[in-house]
Amino acid sequence: MKRCALALITFLSASTACAQQLSPVEERIVAEVRARSAAALGLLERSVNINSGTMNHAGVRAVGKVFRTELDQLGFKTRWIDMPAAMQRAGHLVATREGSQGKRLLLLGHLDTVFEPDSPVQKWQLNGDRVSGQGVSDMKGGNVVVIEALRALHKAGALDNTNIAVMFTGDEEDAGDPKDVSRADMIALAKRSDIALAFEGTVLDKEGRATATVGRRSSSGFALEVHGKQGHSSGIFSERAGYGAVYEAARILDGFRQHVIEPDLTFNPGVILGGTQVGYDDTGSRGTAFGKTNVIANAVTVKGDLRYLDTVQRDRAHEKMRAIVAQSLPGTSASITFDESYPPMAVTAGNLKVLELYSQASDDAGLGAIAAVPAGLRGAGDIQFVAPYVDSLDGIGATGSGAHSPSEDLELASIERAAIRTAIFIYRLTR
Template identity: 30%
Template sequence: MTNPLDLPFNTDEMLLGLKPWIETESPTFDAASVNRMMDLVQYELAALGARVERIPGRMGLGDSVRATMPHKNTGQGGILLLGHLDTVHPIGTLEKLPFRREGNICYGPGLMDMKGGNYVYLDALRKLLAAGIETSLPVTVLFTPDEEIGTPSTRELIETEAKRHKYILVPEPARQDGGAVIGRYAIARFKLQTRGRPSHASWALKDGRSAIAEMAKSVAKIENMTTEDRSFSLGVFHAGQWVNCVSSVCDAEVLSMAKTQELLDEGVAMMLALNSDAGDVVMNVCQSVTRPVWEPDQPGTMAMLSIAQEIAGEIGFEMSGCSDGGGSDGNFTGSLGLATLDSIGVRGKGLHTLNEHIEVDSLVERARLAAALFCRLKA
């Protein structure tokens, strides 16, 4: 059997394959655009001989794609490759952040988070199939459309599918030191709305009660609740249509992250305590999606990390493993006690910004890691 680490991975070939992925913009809230990305990936998976299913989207969001790779034990649980194909970048971002290579850096919206990692792991499967190397366990691929907004429409799908498998690989971007994530903090999102009293902003200003002003007072109050172990960030703010009208409605969204579930639960209580109908402006706070804490050091995950570290040593780099902030769909699988290795995708910086980029030489590095993981993770 050929050593998976010796497969002919080629950087230029991978960049050529990645280009249409990045140039197919797929912001979460644009279901049609996300589905064009799903079309592209569905075709590539079918071309590999996989049995591909298109799972219709719901809640106004895009579809999911599930593919079962060819294997003598097809139908049995094995390895789940779990990734998302939605991005935070709106249509038109390519004009400001075009797909381009400059030396060892390649830029593009969604390239780091997380189309690059998804592509690399598919390329590993492509090369294994071409070389006639069968993975130790059957591999299933699941790509979803809504991770960037907390996975409201596909959490149940992810959890149900993951329970069928022994190992879950999540090729989110690698940590800054190139390491993997073996646990994640808990996350909650909140929707806020203030409702005031409209009036003309000039001759009847005193008759109005500004929803914007009331929400603005809450920003510092909410963000000042942040501690070393729990954070609050107001990241969305929508209000007003006419400058000559006192605003009657203001909407906002808050993200909270905590190192433990207990701390998150306390944070949820603190946010819900902001609900108020006293005074002239009403404040309404409701919790939306939540990612449960994924406790680190679970035996199955640590065994996976050990295998990954051994492979990394053979490739020529060190792979650390630790619990981390941020959220991913690994929160769901890890919190279920399933062996999950997260952030094993490409190296890069600037995710969610107009400087999002990857280190080009990490493409081959991570493809080799992926190929060896697919072969060494055993029943």
């Protein structure tokens, strides 16, 4: 029998919510989330106003301290995991509860943002029912969703004897190398879990309904090195001088555009440097080039991003790209190499089942059913390192827009909605 519960009136919501098929304990959990809505936004504001660009290690640790204090208060055993100094990353926050009741859960978030200390992007700024700021939706909002869901469960006495691990990484936006070191602790936690949930931002469909992520494309890269014959510019196109490195690089990239594109496959040449002297610093993502207009360029370096749904698609793209690179213009040569960063997250029956249960929890709480967002629409995320080992779901954090841009913002009310969904879902998984 369905029953309706009158929603608490908060500054975020002055409407009546219909909660379907919620138990008395679940109704209490919902009430605890709503009672904390204003305080939750205060926690988010504190974290957003600390710059935590990936390379700002002190800032990443400071944000970690904010969330570590909250998790300590909820009875979790917390620790900070430092990374090797050579990796140049701040480390990760891990919190655990040991218990034997229900499913063993791994909850993932990240502390870092793409905005380094010299970023002109503003910090916390309210704009009506939305707020903008550094990492407000990607993904400090998601971290707050985790904290508030767990807090509501704690207040309802529903965390006792549960087995839950929380890991907030300090380098999701630019994972430290080697990945088998920077993600070793995460994978170890996944192997001791039944389900992994990640709290990257919730994507809305065309009708404005919330979705979740059951599959994500890989994040990998390519490096193109092109060589030509340096000489006087008046000789360009001649048999003696050839076409030069810049024209050859342009031919290759346009060949990719014309012959490699297929659904859910993207390749983006993010940096290109050409001239007679070229240098690129991978660590700083910066480069230099020297050349003169009356000299044929003898070198071009291109650094790019390559994303695919599965290894079959990856191998097909690699083969086509290598073939295009091999068709050199006269007087030129080129080579291409590929590197792997984030593995793809395959759409599995297990992931779809987790989505089904999450959607039911949302619908029962009067927040609507949740559909799967097409895998090709999501970028890479930490969930992909654990998805091969455990049933997984991502994209269940706060709702915002403009991630990684000066206009990154967040819908304030989405923190409450996501925390309610998450708290009810975790409660049911851990019974």
